[in-house]
Amino acid sequence: MAVRVPAQLATMTPAEVRRTRTRVAVRRRFGRVGLYVVAVVAALAAATPFIWSTITMLKQDADLYNAQNNPFVFNLDPTTKHISFLFSDTKFLTFAVNTLWVGVLVVAITLAAALPAAYSLARLNMPWASGLGIAIFFVYLVPPTLLFISLARVVSILGLQDSTWSLVLIYPTITIPVAVWLLMGFLKAVPRDVEEQAMVDGYSRVGAFWRVVIPMAMPGIIAVIVFAFTLTAHEFIYALAFVSPSDHKVISTGVPTELVRGDIFFWQSLQASAVLVAVPIAFVFNLLLERFITGFTMGAVKT
Amino acid sequence: MGITSLPASERRALSDREGFLAPLFLLPAVVYVVALVAIPFFLAIAFSLTDVTAGDPSLDWVGFKNFDDIFHDPIFWRALRNTLLFTAATMVLTVVLAKALAMILVADFRFKRLIRFFVLLPWITPVALAAISWLWMFDSVYSPIDWVLRQPGLIDGNTHWLARDNLAAISVIAVQTWRIVPLAAVIIMAGLVAIPHEINDAAAMDGAGFWRRLWEITIPLNLPVIGVATLFGAILTFTDMTVVYILTRGGPDNATQTLPSYAFFKGIGGGDLAQGAAIALFLFPLLLAAAIAILRSVRKMETL
Amino acid sequence: MALAVEVRGLKKHYRGHGDHIRAVDGVDISTREGEYLVLLGPSGCGKTTLLRTIAGLEEATEGEVLIGGNVVNGLPPRARQVAMVFQSYALYPHKTVEDNITFPLKAEKISKEERRKKARWAADLLGIDHLLDRKPRHLSGGERQRVALARALVREPSVFLLDEPLSNLDAKLRASARDELKQFQQNLGTTTVYVTHDQAEAMGLGDRIAVMSEGKLRQLGPPHEVYDDPQDTFVATFLGSPPMNLVPRNGHVLGFRPENLLPEEVVPGGGTKLGVDLEVGRIEFLSGDRHVYGTARGLGEETRVIARLPATVTTPIEAGEVHRFAVHEKDLCFFDAESGMRTAPQPVWA
Numbered sequence: 001m002a003v004r005v006p007a008q009l010a011t012m013t014p015a016e017v018r019r020t021r022t023r024v025a026v027r028r029r030f031g032r033v034g035l036y037v038v039a040v041v042a043a044l045a046a047a048t049p050f051i052w053s054t055i056t057m058l059k060q061d062a063d064l065y066n067a068q069n070n071p072f073v074f075n076l077d078p079t080t081k082h083i084s085f086l087f088s089d090t091k092f093l094t095f096a097v098n099t100l101w102v103g104v105l106v107v108a109i110t111l112a113a114a115l116p117a118a119y120s121l122a123r124l125n126m127p128w129a130s131g132l133g134i135a136i137f138f139v140y141l142v143p144p145t146l147l148f149i150s151l152a153r154v155v156s157i158l159g160l161q162d163s164t165w166s167l168v169l170i171y172p173t174i175t176i177p178v179a180v181w182l183l184m185g186f187l188k189a190v191p192r193d194v195e196e197q198a199m200v201d202g203y204s205r206v207g208a209f210w211r212v213v214i215p216m217a218m219p220g221i222i223a224v225i226v227f228a229f230t231l232t233a234h235e236f237i238y239a240l241a242f243v244s245p246s247d248h249k250v251i252s253t254g255v256p257t258e259l260v261r262g263d264i265f266f267w268q269s270l271q272a273s274a275v276l277v278a279v280p281i282a283f284v285f286n287l288l289l290e291r292f293i294t295g296f297t298m299g300a301v302k303t
Numbered sequence: 304m305g306i307t308s309l310p311a312s313e314r315r316a317l318s319d320r321e322g323f324l325a326p327l328f329l330l331p332a333v334v335y336v337v338a339l340v341a342i343p344f345f346l347a348i349a350f351s352l353t354d355v356t357a358g359d360p361s362l363d364w365v366g367f368k369n370f371d372d373i374f375h376d377p378i379f380w381r382a383l384r385n386t387l388l389f390t391a392a393t394m395v396l397t398v399v400l401a402k403a404l405a406m407i408l409v410a411d412f413r414f415k416r417l418i419r420f421f422v423l424l425p426w427i428t429p430v431a432l433a434a435i436s437w438l439w440m441f442d443s444v445y446s447p448i449d450w451v452l453r454q455p456g457l458i459d460g461n462t463h464w465l466a467r468d469n470l471a472a473i474s475v476i477a478v479q480t481w482r483i484v485p486l487a488a489v490i491i492m493a494g495l496v497a498i499p500h501e502i503n504d505a506a507a508m509d510g511a512g513f514w515r516r517l518w519e520i521t522i523p524l525n526l527p528v529i530g531v532a533t534l535f536g537a538i539l540t541f542t543d544m545t546v547v548y549i550l551t552r553g554g555p556d557n558a559t560q561t562l563p564s565y566a567f568f569k570g571i572g573g574g575d576l577a578q579g580a581a582i583a584l585f586l587f588p589l590l591l592a593a594a595i596a597i598l599r600s601v602r603k604m605e606t607l
Numbered sequence: 608m609a610l611a612v613e614v615r616g617l618k619k620h621y622r623g624h625g626d627h628i629r630a631v632d633g634v635d636i637s638t639r640e641g642e643y644l645v646l647l648g649p650s651g652c653g654k655t656t657l658l659r660t661i662a663g664l665e666e667a668t669e670g671e672v673l674i675g676g677n678v679v680n681g682l683p684p685r686a687r688q689v690a691m692v693f694q695s696y697a698l699y700p701h702k703t704v705e706d707n708i709t710f711p712l713k714a715e716k717i718s719k720e721e722r723r724k725k726a727r728w729a730a731d732l733l734g735i736d737h738l739l740d741r742k743p744r745h746l747s748g749g750e751r752q753r754v755a756l757a758r759a760l761v762r763e764p765s766v767f768l769l770d771e772p773l774s775n776l777d778a779k780l781r782a783s784a785r786d787e788l789k790q791f792q793q794n795l796g797t798t799t800v801y802v803t804h805d806q807a808e809a810m811g812l813g814d815r816i817a818v819m820s821e822g823k824l825r826q827l828g829p830p831h832e833v834y835d836d837p838q839d840t841f842v843a844t845f846l847g848s849p850p851m852n853l854v855p856r857n858g859h860v861l862g863f864r865p866e867n868l869l870p871e872e873v874v875p876g877g878g879t880k881l882g883v884d885l886e887v888g889r890i891e892f893l894s895g896d897r898h899v900y901g902t903a904r905g906l907g908e909e910t911r912v913i914a915r916l917p918a919t920v921t922t923p924i925e926a927g928e929v930h931r932f933a934v935h936e937k938d939l940c941f942f943d944a945e946s947g948m949r950t951a952p953q954p955v956w957a
Binding site: 499505506509512515519524 | 659684691695700711758
Binding site: 031032035036038039040042043044045046047049050052053056064065070071072112113114116117119120121124132134136137138139141142143144145146147148149150151152153154169170172173176177180205206230233234236237240241251252253255256265267270271273274277278281282283285286289 | 324325326327328329331332333335336339340341342343344346347349350360403404407410412414416417418419420421422423424425427428429430431432433434435436437438439440445447450481484485489513538542543544545548549562563566567570571576579580583584586587590591593594597598
């Protein structure tokens with residue numbers, strides 16, 4: 001917001017100075033308003049499907065299946081029957097439970113493998129460390145959509161075909177590389193002095209890692225846990241390819257397939273499932289946003 | 304805290320030897336990844352060179368026959384073209400929108416947390432569920448979008464978003480952009496925050512207005528980060544089959560088929576594992592190029 | 608053209624997490640045209656906030672900022688015709704030195720040729736014309752500082768604002784940089800406001816020093832005045848290294864500088880001297896001086912004090928002995944025990 005300075009400040013009359021000030025103030029107000037407008041538009045653009053989903057999930061059938069009705073308001077009274085339908089008449093709860101325990105196990109496996117690996121790469125300066133770091137990054141880029149066919153074969157060889165355990169086994173391949181990269185960043189942020197102090201105090205390297213480094217990196221670790229869990233809940237193609245029986249499905253595959261009976265879409269329940277799953281995760285994510293950012297940037301800086 | 308006196312001997316305990324620890328710590332992760340990524344990767348290559356199907360699990364060598372079949376398959380070319388097109392379009396939109404969004408997210412204003420919450424929702428919702436919401440938004444009869452457009456009389460009746468080739472493509476691109484912009488914005492935000500604020504102050508002192516600061520300082524300094532965000536987004540777009548699967552199943556009539564979705568339909572749907580694998584393998588060169596570009600960008604970031 | 612800077616009743620408050628931070632809490636300062644004014648104080652005293660408020664990077668919560676007699680509150684930095692050098696220099700890392708220097712000129716409507724000529728002139732003045740094609744990351748600390756100065760100089764501003772520009776330099780470099788900086792400013796004659804926490808720097812550079820603490824101005828005056836005539840105990844102890852000795856006595860605080868605490872027989876001049884029995888603790892040798900650390904007895908409360916003996920004073924002093932020192936009456940300062948403010952001289956034999 002450059003303001004043209006009409007003359008040397010020294011030779012400007014007080015009146016001219018005052019006029020410049022008002023001009024600046026107006027410009028600033030304008031900019032401020034503009035910012036709010038754009039922010040609100042952005043929020044609306046992003047959230048409209050959800051806002052609308054939330055409204056829809058409470059709509060009566062007669063209200064919903066009427067092309068003339070305003071989709072954004074309740075033309076008839078709202079009802080919670082579709083939500084209860086979701087829980088009582090569909091396997092939604094099963095799907096949710098499956099997603100949860102798969103998530104927990106996958107996160108555990110991820111941390112067990114990724115934490116030591118990240119520590120090794122971040123701290124123990126082996127000459128091949130940076131090369132390996134890059135290799136891990138590359139692995140992350142080999143997508144499920146490339147591997148799912150051969151993995152389907154591997155899964156059936158292992159006898160895990162149609163079992164949710166196949167997901168517990170396979171998902172870490174998605175989460176571990178990312179977790180290593182993020183954790184590398186968080187671990188690098190822990191000052192070496194503290195570790196070295198612990199070692200001087202008598203702990204072994206492993207001891208220092210366990211008792212000092214991990215507690216200090218805990219906020220970052222929590223962020224990685226949430227991120228890994230989110231990745232697990234998102235995953236679609238493996239779940240679709242490996243698990244067919246409905247009792248074993250997760251939310252990601254269960255909802256689209258099971259809540260559609262033939263040609264009939266249970267739209268309100270479908271929307272409800274989307275909202276009920278997304279909102280809590282988003283809430284937690286929002287709280288941890290700053291942590292993720294630190295993690296991303298630190299992971300990118302090689303020292 | 305027990306302080307153990309160190310033994311007089313020179314030998315250090317295993318738990319101290321870094322030469323031993325470093326590889327040991329890496330072992331679980333490496334084993335996991337090699338076993339469940341590298342092996343399937345090579346297996347996929349093997350599949351593509353055989354005639355394996357769901358019904359006939361034996362691996363009989365057929366050379367490049369599968370690739371030959373694919374090259375003669377017009378749907379494959381359609382899928383390839385779509386993959387590139389969708390990705391390019393999504394990326395262009397994403398860069399512009401994510402940059403703007405990132406700048407909003409770093410600014411300070413009331414309700415910032417709330418706005419941020421909403422703005423992140425598209426990325427955080429599991430793709431499948433988000434796609435389902437959009438499925439209704441694009442419904443042939445009840446689409447809310449159509450309803451909104453009907454009010455001021457912009458259209459009459461319904462736009463069959465998912466039933467017409469071009470509109471279906473636009474719908475897929477729209478959904479991809481919608482879900483990727485938040486992620487890209489967060490990455491770019493990280494970059495914006497990393498610029499020392501004194502540089503912005505100096506630019507203000509030097510009389511640079513908003514737009515000049517944007518073009519001459521902020522964007523040039525953030526180019527690597529923007530690059531990384533774009534490439535991440537690109538990878539997420541062209542390796543995604545979920546959106547296509549749920550919105551259009553690749554239709555209408557294979558108009559929105561992409562490499563991943565086609566690979567899925569051929570491989571798992573049609574049981575022709577060999578061809579599915581062959582199709583999916585085409586993703587790899589694209590990914591490699593993207594990965595190298597990302598690394599270059601990251602390296603550039605460090606030299607500033 | 609140099610303009611005078613003035614702040615009247617300036618306050619800058621922040622709403623922190625729940626609490627109210629008074630960064631600048633009512634400051635009145637008025638510079639003369641072409642003056643080199645130093646804002647001195649410990650971290651957090653508000654000096655940088657004050658500088659930024661003068662610059663226009665922060666808006667005052669209350670009070671006014673005047674430049675050349677005009678109230679500039681609400682004007683962006685650009686319109687105030689001030690230039691600032693930041694502690695980290697804030698050079699644009701992706702631009703060459705020349706582009707860095709010409710950047711501020713882009714806001715003025717002059718031709719590209721004109722801009723380059725001016726950049727060259729500024730670079731020449733600072734002896735960096737051979738660096739014009741380099742990027743900041745290829746420059747040493749001292750070179751970067753000069754580029755920052757050149758960038759500030761090129762707009763021919765009315766006021767220079769400098770935020771601890773020497774603190775990022777090596778100690779050795781700092782002394783010569785200080786000298787050059789002073790010369791530079793004297794040649795240009797532009798009003799300069801300079802922030803530092805280093806009292807030696809302040810004493811060396813400033814025409815006047817504004818000592819600040821906790822958002823308030825403690826004393827404003829030329830170096831010898833804030834040094835010899837401190838208005839309160841804060842100023843007394845902040846300036847001078849080692850700091851002024853403060854001994855509580857009879858409800859007052861007695862103050863005297865280490866260089867004025869000498870063995871009794873050596874204290875120069877006639878007139879009344881105040882005797883101090885010093886139990887010597889240890890002695891440090893620094894650049895020819897002797898710093899004698901000890902406990903003062905019989906003066907007031909027992910206090911640890913420091914005496915600075917120049918090389919010319921050869922009186923033998925031993926650690927552990929009790930030696931009779933003295934301070935001349937004229938070198939004594941009296942402060943109120945509660946407020947720390949300077950009071951009139953008290954009778955010493957009471």
